[in-house]
Amino acid sequence: MSAAVPAPATAEPIVVPVALAERSYDILIGRHQLCEAAETIARRFPGARAAIVTDENLAALHAPALESCLHRVGVTTTRLTVPPGEASKSYARFIELCDGLLAAKIERNDLVIALGGGVVGDLSGFAASVLRRGVRLIQIPTSLLAQVDSSVGGKTGINSSHGKNLIGAFHQPALVVCDTALLDTLSEREFKAGYAEVVKYGLIDDAGFFNWCEVNWRRVMKGGPERDHAVATACRAKAAIVARDEREDGDRALLNLGHTFAHALERLTRYDSTRLVHGEAVAIGLCLAFRFSQRLALCSGQDAERVARHLASVGLPTRLQDVPGAAGTAAEIVEAMTQDKKVKRGALTFILAHGIGKAFIAPGVATEAALDFIESELAGA
Structure with a gap:
């Protein structure tokens, strides 16, 4: 599918503000927003040049359309590309990207535009955070995961052999544009x-939204107004949490529901997207978080089963046995968890739940309890 000639916007975008005082910005959500985004960029950042960072697949799919729209409103662009996949969130690609931006003479008043999924957004954001001690960043996420999660909130970073996203910085974007029509080009697996990550917001503190997802998930897949609603609801939820706790000193950690398990699984599968992509790891992690909560007598088995049933109905993995090539031993999984960013003085912190829409931060969970739970999960208990 080619996006060289952008379609006109089908409606005015939904605007979700992220209230962070002098670092506040808007999230614009709707179908066919690329050209409208270009006009917004030209109006809000007059005279700025733009470096578009994208991956090698999207360079042909969406970059020409964005460049055409920007050129039409007088914005000069440079394009830099990185290989697709989690492996690009590395020291080597980070250095290469920084050097490329410097070679393009991107200045502090110019723009780095991240056109891609979470990998491009995280890598570009980290580069923008340190380039000339801080360059303005615009996120144009092209995956559902990036639109509802990684593009919002200012977390940027790369991976280490010790774990995921362990090297990075908080660097809020100046604008986020969620063109939901771009999601039409995703594979079924990616979507x-x-x-x-959409469902996660219902599980954290919005049981009504989880109920809505159970009824409407097929329409979200098809791309009608339900898709825009789902993206906007998720973005509003994240914006509210980020506004309260920008740097994850408190309840922003709730956004990591399922991620302590997920990041460990990604590390153990060596970030091999042919085996496991981030959202699949999160799906397993969400189910594990609820089953662990059930095991600790914190929530009902009915809620844990309901979460797993919904994710399975969508076609997502829900158990450790669903990881191709095996997830690893219980000891290996717990060891991988000890590199989680929420670990404090060696003690594990989980996001657990008293039920659907009732997640909470659980610091100081005993390693033995986690190990025993994972052993039982691997045994199929």
């Missing part, structure tokens, strides 16, 4: 993986 479903992103959907796990």
